[in-house]
Amino acid sequence: MMLDTLETLCCLEGVSGGEDEVRDYILERVLPCADEIRTDPLGNLMVFKKGAVTPEKRIMLCAHMDEVGLIVTSITEDGYLRFDQAGGIDRRVIIGKKVFVGPGRILGVVGSKAVHMTTAEQRKKLPEMRDMFIDIGAKDKAEAEKQVHIGDLAAFDDRVVRFGDGFVKAKAIDDRVGCATMVELIESELPCDCWFAFTTQEEVGSRGATVAARSIQPDLALVLEGTTAADIPGTEGAGRVCLLGSGVVLPFMDRGTIYDKDLRATLIRLAEENGISWQTKSMIAGGTDGSVVQRSGAGTEVAALSVAVRNIHSPACVAKISECEDQLKLVRLFLAEMAK
Amino acid sequence: MELAELTKCLSGLAGPSGFEESVREYISSYLHHAADEIRTDALGNMIAIKRCGKPGAKLILLDAHMDEIGFIVTGAKDGFLSFGMLGGVDQRMLPAREVMVLSDPPLYGVIDTMPPHVLTAEEKSKAIEPDKLFIDVGLTQEEALKAAPQGTPVVYAAGCDDLGQGQLCGKALDDRACAAVIIKAFERLADQELNADVCCLVSTQEEVGHRGATVAAFGLEPDIAIVVDVTHGKTPDGREALTDCGKGAAIGIGPNINTALARQLIALAEEKKIPYQPEAVPGGNSGTNAHAIQVARTGVVTALISLPLKYMHTPVEVVHISDMEAIVDLIAAYVESLEV
Numbered sequence: 001m002m003l004d005t006l007e008t009l010c011c012l013e014g015v016s017g018g019e020d021e022v023r024d025y026i027l028e029r030v031l032p033c034a035d036e037i038r039t040d041p042l043g044n045l046m047v048f049k050k051g052a053v054t055p056e057k058r059i060m061l062c063a064h065m066d067e068v069g070l071i072v073t074s075i076t077e078d079g080y081l082r083f084d085q086a087g088g089i090d091r092r093v094i095i096g097k098k099v100f101v102g103p104g105r106i107l108g109v110v111g112s113k114a115v116h117m118t119t120a121e122q123r124k125k126l127p128e129m130r131d132m133f134i135d136i137g138a139k140d141k142a143e144a145e146k147q148v149h150i151g152d153l154a155a156f157d158d159r160v161v162r163f164g165d166g167f168v169k170a171k172a173i174d175d176r177v178g179c180a181t182m183v184e185l186i187e188s189e190l191p192c193d194c195w196f197a198f199t200t201q202e203e204v205g206s207r208g209a210t211v212a213a214r215s216i217q218p219d220l221a222l223v224l225e226g227t228t229a230a231d232i233p234g235t236e237g238a239g240r241v242c243l244l245g246s247g248v249v250l251p252f253m254d255r256g257t258i259y260d261k262d263l264r265a266t267l268i269r270l271a272e273e274n275g276i277s278w279q280t281k282s283m284i285a286g287g288t289d290g291s292v293v294q295r296s297g298a299g300t301e302v303a304a305l306s307v308a309v310r311n312i313h314s315p316a317c318v319a320k321i322s323e324c325e326d327q328l329k330l331v332r333l334f335l336a337e338m339a340k
Numbered sequence: 341m342e343l344a345e346l347t348k349c350l351s352g353l354a355g356p357s358g359f360e361e362s363v364r365e366y367i368s369s370y371l372h373h374a375a376d377e378i379r380t381d382a383l384g385n386m387i388a389i390k391r392c393g394k395p396g397a398k399l400i401l402l403d404a405h406m407d408e409i410g411f412i413v414t415g416a417k418d419g420f421l422s423f424g425m426l427g428g429v430d431q432r433m434l435p436a437r438e439v440m441v442l443s444d445p446p447l448y449g450v451i452d453t454m455p456p457h458v459l460t461a462e463e464k465s466k467a468i469e470p471d472k473l474f475i476d477v478g479l480t481q482e483e484a485l486k487a488a489p490q491g492t493p494v495v496y497a498a499g500c501d502d503l504g505q506g507q508l509c510g511k512a513l514d515d516r517a518c519a520a521v522i523i524k525a526f527e528r529l530a531d532q533e534l535n536a537d538v539c540c541l542v543s544t545q546e547e548v549g550h551r552g553a554t555v556a557a558f559g560l561e562p563d564i565a566i567v568v569d570v571t572h573g574k575t576p577d578g579r580e581a582l583t584d585c586g587k588g589a590a591i592g593i594g595p596n597i598n599t600a601l602a603r604q605l606i607a608l609a610e611e612k613k614i615p616y617q618p619e620a621v622p623g624g625n626s627g628t629n630a631h632a633i634q635v636a637r638t639g640v641v642t643a644l645i646s647l648p649l650k651y652m653h654t655p656v657e658v659v660h661i662s663d664m665e666a667i668v669d670l671i672a673a674y675v676e677s678l679e680v
């Protein structure tokens with residue numbers, strides 16, 4: 001169930017600032033189960049669901065709906081699209097990839113001149129993003145303008161593949177995995193009352209979460225994320241950050257947040273008591289909505305519970321399916337603990 | 341099958357240099373009804389012949405290659421497969437790339453890359469050396485070595501899609517699009533009363549040095565050869581390319597090509613109003629099978645007709661169907677024009 005939800009969510013397009021398709025889908029799923037639903041000018045979707053008990057503290061779970069992608073900045077006279085990034089992308093992962101542009105999902109490819117025509121120097125360096133282009137097969141500017149517009153967002157290829165010993169490849173696992181966990185929770189009986197914030201624009205600076213936290217005003221928040229795994233050959237020790245197959249990730253800090261020690265200790269205890277493997281990040285890298293949620297209003301206790309993702313911010317994110325399921329399992333245990 | 345549909349089918353087959361079995365089998369069975377003879381030689385070339393039944397008839401050889409660039413497994417580290425290249429791979433295409441490992445059964449894989457969060461700007465601007473890249477098949481070291489031992493070939497996991505108006509985008513269009521062209525030309529000619537014998541040669545191992553065509557041309561001893569391969573179409577960053585996609589068949593002119601035959605093809609294109617563009621081919625090596633065929637045995641009158649293609653040797657090669665149709669028309673017109 002969790003995996004089906006994750007795969008469905010990964011196929012939807014929701015580049016930062018254009019999360020509508022993801023929000024519409026989630027809204028349809030949670031509508032029959034929610035006790036209160038709010039949206040706001042940033043496009044956040046906030047869902048409240050009553051549980052068996054009402055805990056002293058107001059609890060908020062948080063996952064972002066947006067994904068990294070591209071944004072069309074101009075159209076050339078001969079019908080090619082110039083673009084910039086929406087969210088942090090290593091430009092090495094977009095060259096020669098398929099993308100889908102705008103609401104019409106127009107197929108395009110990020111082209112580059114053939115390797116045969118490059119100099120040895122050019123083969124070693126990547127073109128700057130401003131020198132790359134998307135080819136949608138338009139013969140000139142006028143034909144291109146009939147299908148796409150400046151400001152259109154472009155998302156990566158949405159094919160999902162399960163492979164190897166329990167792995168899944170998809171775009172946008174960061175952070176549809178957190179969204180999937182929250183959808184599954186909303187559709188189940190909860191041990192205690194809980195708010196769920198499906199936020200927008202995390203990848204461009206946690207802009208959605210900034211206002212969602214002010215709207216919900218939680219005392220305590222768990223950020224559910226997909227996080228950077230660098231566990232590939234050639235990377236040693238701490239440089240690997242976290243490893244697929246070593247369990248859910250409970251970071252002590254990242255570039256935006258020093259996480260609440262007591263909250264984190266509770267999560268670690270619950271994981272260990274229930275046989276759920278966990279790890280921490282061995283490098284201070286990346287950030288989450290936790291940074292703005294923690295400093296919202298008079299302050300919030302915040303912890304993060306993440307899934308390790310290889311090739312994050314690329315069209316070919318890879319996660320271990322059992323660890324996506326463990327994220328859901330550990331959040332359930334946490335809510336049960338809060339009900340005590 | 342229509343030209344575009346056949347091209348899509350051929351593009352989707354896996355056949356890197358030296359491992360072309362599935363492509364050969366598909367084409368052999370496709371051409372079975374049109375040919376008088378079908379055979380395979382020691383290098384795996386697919387040879388289909390239509391005899392005109394007239395004494396002293398010349399043999400016209402049509403050539404396109406069936407192999408595509410790819411990879412070959414050289415070992416495994418921590419369960420990730422290391423690989424070498426089959427043909428001129430553009431190493432800039434590799435990070436976060438989906439591949440198909442041609443083991444039995446085939447394995448899906450992703451070429452992993454580091455998360456951008458832990459890289460410096462300097463690191464992100466450099467192409468990654470292929471010996472630092474590995475294929476993630478989601479298996480342990482032991483499982484990976486067993487499932488995909490050294491010598492297992494690998495290709496890009498990509499299909500072929502419609503792009504814009506009348507264009508195709510996919511892997512291995514170099515040179516399967518041209519294979520589709522000569523197959524369709526052969527089919528059309530096979531229905532007619534001709535004054536020459538026609539051979540459709542879909543050759544192997546072009547990408548590693550025109551090896552299939554070298555022996556096929558020796559064995560077949562053609563009088564005249566028309567080689568059909570792709571050439572570079574102009575792109576925004578590659579204005580130096582000599583042809584334009586959508587402007588017709590590119591008729592090669594240069595030392596590697598018989599001048600009289602090239603002139604004859606141009607005159608025919610003019611007469612029959614077939615869209616074409618002359619393409620200068622400097623030097624003695626066109627980089628195609630024409631290089632090998634021209635000097636086979638005691639020499640072959642050889643022409644080169646090229647299909648303009650963008651982004652050569654990537655999984656997102658782009659061609660115009662109208663250019664392919666122009667080449668089919670030109671080949672058919674040429675063979676039909678031959679007198680006894």
